[in-house]
Amino acid sequence: MPTDAWGRPSLSVVISAGQPRDKNSRVREVAVVVHGLTDSEKRDGILFVYEDMRRTKELARLPLRESIAEENLGSIKVPTGLKFDPTWWRPDSFPTGNITYYSNIRVLNRVVVEGCLRVQPRWMEELLPEIRRLALFDMAIPSTHQSGAYKIFKGQNIVNRYRDCQEEDVFTQLLYGIRALDLRPAATKNASSAYEGFDYWIYHHRFPTKNSVKSILEDVRSFLDLFPNEVVFVDFHEFPSGFKNSSSFRGLEKLVVEVLGHHIYTKDRTYPAFATLENVVQGGKRAIVTFERNDDLKDRYYSGIRHIWGNTDKLDKLKRIITDRQIQWKHQRWFFNAMAQTTAQGAWSVISDKYRGGVRGIAHRDNFDISTWFRHDRDARTYSNFIAVDYFLSTDIVDLCKDINLERAHT
Template identity: 30%
Template sequence: MLFLVYFLFLGTNHGHSIEVNIEQPLILSVSSKSRETVSSVVPIDREVQIHFDTEAAYDRIALFDLNPHEGTREPIYVIDQDKISESNGFVQTNVSLGNPELPHGWALHSTDLGQAGDQCLPIWAAAYKNSKIATTDCLKIRPTWMQDNRLFIGNLDVRSLLIPGTHNSGCYKRGEKISLRETIGRYILTQDQSVWNQLVYGIRYLDFRIGYYPPKDNTSVTDDDESRFWINHDLIKVRPLAPVVGQIKKFLERTSNEVVIIDFHRFPIGFNMRQERHQALVSYLERELKEYAIPYANQPLTLDKIWTTQQRLIISYGENSVAKAKDWLWPPVKQIWGNKATTKDLEDFLAAVVTNDSFQFPETGLWALMAQLTPSPLELLFNPKGSLREMAHKVNPQLLRWCQRSEWWPKLRIVATDFFLETDIVNLAVSANVLKGHHDKRYETD
């Protein structure tokens, strides 16, 4: 792994200097896989992964449950020099992150105002040279990364940002089995974090498929009762929409400059040839979210301009005729799917998209690279051990390396992943956007 460091001094009178690393010498991520053990009926999941620069010639790498620069506690996991030499820059540990409470007021149930800035979870890594710490990293939340970097990214058009996103963002359910046959259920869940947690970790694009389920009585379908709208994975009902909308609203209320994109992308159940049900959903969204919604205009829109208003939410609606009727709804996001079954085929497809200059014009509108494998019908029927977790595990560590490429990251826009903590996409997006902002910015001296 080539380690690239960009040092920028921005603004002679402002005196703001930042060091931006597109390729970090040490990165922590969280495996999407779960595994069964003979000693426990509960599968082990969320095991920590370590990516490191193979050219750095570290003596050892160790995991800690606190900052290794503070205190004298022993490491909880150690990679010795022999394993470093054999590992090709990637090690899967058996240390589980578990489900820690988000720190410094960022838990969903917390009544505190969350602390701004990056916050470390209790998992740290330290790489050593000559028995001294050479570099460290921690697993972190980045709830205010746009606010934190506003001086460097405010000049960017929202359509040119690298936006970290999730695919089927509402399809999570950790610790419980969905009420389906297990074989099918393993191909339903795409995330293991709530939408609130996704936003706090730094995700800024949310992808939803909405189903409409009529009441059992004969209540008018024009009634926008929130209980009728569910988040689906295609034809499968996963969770009610209203609590997720509540999480999004709470996040917007507790932050000041974070811009979030919601993509109501498809409507697989209950909407076909039923325009009144679209109107019912729009009425619900209008009541709950319109005050936060950025009006649509097909023209340049920088973060600085957005921040002069109270609106920080882009709501894209997958039915264009419906979106056109409301100035606070944006046209459909163009989701770019490879529908590939192998990692190599997906890499080739994504590379072709990234190098297609027609996607680089802001006038193209919002588009999302859907960076996951697609199971075939045979995979669903005849692979009893297969799952979306397994498929994500094949792609995500590779995706991290692909997106770091110098010919990729400047051209990426929305990147939507499954089990996003395995990708480091949030940290990459922050660094990439700061560099994009530096390239485009023309600072004025005082």
Template identity: 20%
Template sequence: MSATRGKKRRAVTSYCDWMSQLPPELHNIPLFNLAIPGSHDSMSYDLDINSHIIEPDILRRFSKIYCARKIVRRWALTQEETITKQLDAGVRYFDLRIARKRNETDPTRLYFYHGLCTHTDVETVLRVVHDWAERHPKEILILALSHFKGFDKKDEQRLHNHLINFIKTLFGPKLFPRGETPTLKKCWDQGRNVIVSYDWQAKRPLEIWTEIIYYYGNSIDPTKVESNLRQQLEKERPSRHFFVCGLNLTLPRDAKILKYILRLCDNFPNVIRRSLPRLLRWVKEQAGRTPMNIVASDLATRGDFISTVVELNISKRA
């Protein structure tokens, strides 16, 4: 047991409800100053192998070939657990990349994507998140919607308007508006436990936040990821807004990607597993130099990722 000035540290015993277990002195600080675990490409566990290839560009022309789609799925799968299991495990930030499926007959149906589109549509998943938020009113969820692939110019405005209106109607009074500084206590007192950011340049309603800055290392080499993140966090991070430190590894965007995706005895989850312990050690070290806010990872429910990030809130005040 460790103590500071005669006071015991308060431990988190259940990560399903970890925010409600944080010590009282953290209830009134901005959520921008809390360490919050997040998942990168949160819906990639649900990728549909029958979907057209959306990325990488070098493989899009091979969409009709099953083997090509299978390879893309093996290297695009960055999460193993469903959105509900991620929530139960303690994930509170979700990286939700939106796409319109080619040849979709429903005029407003959208999906998530990472390389391929998902089986499950956006509205179905958001309803699942809403129901979870209803059952856990003291857990604050941050949903970051971005990318919007396949939005034709003639349909773009209509699709964005439909999705934003759906979010406003679904979450209603649960949405914490931008313009106010969110704290745990303020969210609890107001009964608002969902924050939605939306990466679109047009005017947004007050209930929808602007894009959350996502810093990432842009490399598959953990050493370069750490170096690039360190530079960004020490020079660029905002002090009065959410920001993400993305621990995710990134495959090359050019022909060098073939060096990895053509490995028959390897896949992206294996690469992530090998690097994650090292990246978590780096997070703990870097948190002593620069404040951490949202920390996002691939395989977010694996190992000590969630407990390591949540513990940053306790240890820095120990």
């Protein structure tokens, strides 16, 4: 479906990941992603960008025929030349709707599609009247890959090039509409810690991020407290360092319970894959916590969300793997997450930066192709469950998942 859930053209304002190897070209550049325009609208349309919805200050005016940077399956991406600073909002200070960069496309002065950069902290609540009967397993859930590996971009080096996968902190990710977190915790010994003698930090493989698991869980709690009709998945995956005995897992559980407490969806409730969105919201237990390795926790928690990991730097191969696994796993009734990113292959490719800009450069190259593929390809769309991306603001992943959920609710 090349348009929104109702067959109309749609426009999303996105923030490009950018290309650090080319003098940070297009890093955090405002762009628009548009679906459903006709060929004549692409030829004759003009993109207008304003500071806000009031249109008091015009920031850009771009003829589409001269400005389209990428086109895939009929969808287009248009960079604007404008830059958007990083956003790290806190529970006591955040926006709730449209932020900035109101954009529309006009043909002969007629607006054919419009949109704005916005946060979507209540999208489940807003769609609840229509999607309330969908089981969680039957929903499309917008996710981030390596959700805890976030850092504001201040230039690249050989470590952060392949360590950092997001730029927004977790509270801000949730505000923008992300609803599933992929967390890779490491346990470090600290005799004075209240958590069985361990502190917990996010790692990306062997590389520490200096982002603490506790602060991330506090972000989740704050979000759930503020938005009582939203559901968040917290998936602990991989455990890259320090989990060598049961006490390290007990300490992590103690931390999770201390911070998320009454929000945790407990095992005495309906099997979560079968639970409807309405039932979970009404039950009040809206943090669905899962552990990939849960031998020590299996009596109290569900096993981890399964990851579809292509482990390839070839887009076509990644798409085939995702399609095949989604079709296979859709019949097994447990959550799965399509890791929708290509991956650097081999140590030398990382050292030499073969992919020009590490994770950020790969996301800049591939994210438009991947997100439009999920939108247009029937099997990718039909069998999707969770979809996780790097540098999520460079995609329209939240709008895509909303459209898929509306489509499923009405079929």
